[in-house]
Amino acid sequence: MNSRRAMPHVAISALAVNQPRAMVGFPRNEGDPVQRVLNQVSDELSRITGEMRNRVSETQRRLEELETRNRDVEQLLADAGRGGRFSSGASESPGEIFVRSDAFRNFGGSAGRGVVSAVVQAITSASTSAGGMIAPDQRSEIVGLSRRRLTVRALLAPGRTNSNSIRYARQTTRTNNADVVTEGGQKPESVLAWEEDDAPVRTIAHWVPVSRQALDDAPMLQSTIDGELRYGLQIKEEDELLLGSGAGQHIHGIIPQATAYETSRDATGDTAFDTLAHAIAQSEVALLPATGIVMNNDDLEAIKIIKDGNDRYIGGGPFGPPITTIWGRPVVGTPAMAAGEFLVGAFLDGAQIFDRLDAEVLVSSEDRDNFIKNMLTVRAEERLAMAVKRPAAFVHGSFPYAL
Template sequence: MSTEAILKALDAIEAKMNQQSEKAAEDVKTMGKVSEDTKAAINNIGIQQREFADRLSVLEQKGFIHCEGDRIDDSWGTQFTKSDAYIAFAGGNTQKARIEVKNTLTGSDATVAPDRKPGIVPGASTILNIESLFTSIPTSSNAIEFTKEASFTNNAAETAEGVLKPESALTFSLVNMPVSTVAHWIKISRQLAMDNSALAAYVNTRMRYGVNKKVDTQLVVGTGVAPALSGFMKSGNYTAHGYLSGALGSTLPKFVLIRKVIGDLKNSGYVPNAIVMNPVDWATMETELLTTAAGQVPFKYDEGGTPRLFGLPVVEAVGMTADTFAVGSFNEAATIHNREGVVVELSDSDDKNFQMNLITIRAERRLALTVEVPAAIRGGDLTPAAA
């Protein structure tokens, strides 16, 4: 039934109700009470009235009618069908119609839940690969002490029978290397640690990464001045290559230098297992190969994506100073002594943590690097000085 029919029916029912009300008043005057017939008629009219009112309410809920008076229908569909362009198109006066409808929707629905993505977008993470070059062993002490060869004068020579044999010289030195501590801390709220386990775990992981990243750099360029580690590029922990630019020629001199150093190491009895360079330097050298004829330098990537030059893996270390390099038998040259791996501890007793409901997270590691054989590592300036 249409809205108009329901409204007309309600008007008719209201008229009948008025008639029965008047009849009930007459019954009271004449009989002192309302007759049973009049009561039944009024009840029936009330039932009909409620039925039509329910129908009208349903139509209102479905949006077929409005309760706010003569509200203008400004929907896109109404704007389209009432536009002059559409009327002309429908009347056959034009073959196409272009209508601009006004979007009257404003604001946003605050009740719509955001599309929360799982996990945490991580920060940058550098590949840490220096530590894997060395032999690593545990220690239970706070210092490492070892005896190393300081010098060897080899005077061995052919001698005739009955002639005094030549004397050689061999000296030793005692080296004491303290165990260093690499650490840092951060504060987070107790609520964060308790309510968001994924975020708290991420903080712990980043704290561990921060310690190991510093260790990765210190293994290369640590000064050895307490409490710093003694990195393999510290003076005395490696052998300078000793080449000047004039001995390298003008074609790819950096590649020539590295190849000569590899040869020098092998000639000294050490089999190199890696080339360590700053990533920017390696990118520059790799780009230089693009301007030369293919095949001039034996260079390729292995299956794991690691570049190999002259058969050796190129280890790109952000801790290596720019324009310097090292080639070495690193596992033979030095040893990492691990006193304590990365330990992450939490405390609410630090400073005013208890009062402020905070937790201090501390990550630290204890280790030492001892370079026993400096001759097994050769390097220095990647761009040597002129003669």
């Protein structure tokens, strides 16, 4: 009982003895100071009794919980001693492995003296450990193979057609006999001749099979396939524009129709730049000034490191700009051109492309047994013709030595 509610230093029994007779047997007076003290004492005893009862109940509950845990631990240790797995069904922890080890059981038999050790396997990211719990960081972009730069089409004159063939008349002869004549004299006759030529529209196409599930589950896949198929058309187109034989369904390309380089122009000590200058001069003589140069990529890179007699770079050197022109003509590199060869020409005047069908990519299930296999066919196709109207506008040759 705290000091605030301490009873007065008066014995209750003494009060009862000394109480006046007139007050004995009368009903209890709540306003009496003594009675108030008695009431306070009774209330305090009731409060203390309630608190003690609650504390006893809480203590009993905790003891029961400890007893339950103790039984669980005893059961786990008993299972471990029999070599069994813990009943939780989870993977063994390092502590569980230690308890089940022979070293721990032998340690108990030696009265607990000495040092006990057990090998516990570390948790790693291997597939047999925690690897299955580690989710990969999946990236949505698709990393494709490298692509080559396409250059030849940009050099040629563009055009379109609604037919399957381009027919045109090409002049083959111009014999100019114009001359001065006397009055009444006969005028000289010149000779002009043309021939009809034809550039048929050719088809370039390819396709790939793909499952419907792949296209549905990977939205980026369709656009990737679209881009890859279109790129494949462009690669084949560039090869045909330069090298097509014209036989069968091939385009009749520029190089098979070009004028051969006149090697009589070569001189001792000529560099690659000299050879290209001779080819440009040959086109000038044909009255078709060259507007561009096409080379193999390796050759174009090789001429960057040509040096003079004082070991100085002819071009801009390692810190100069890339080579985009030679002798004032644009130069492009392409793997379609064979190494060691070159093509100089008046590209805009000498040849023209006629597009009949721009590159398109179509997806269809109407192919063989695609429907029952849930497969799709993705097809890319383009149609075009090229007319080399002036073969003399192009000069094709080889460098006199390896670059």
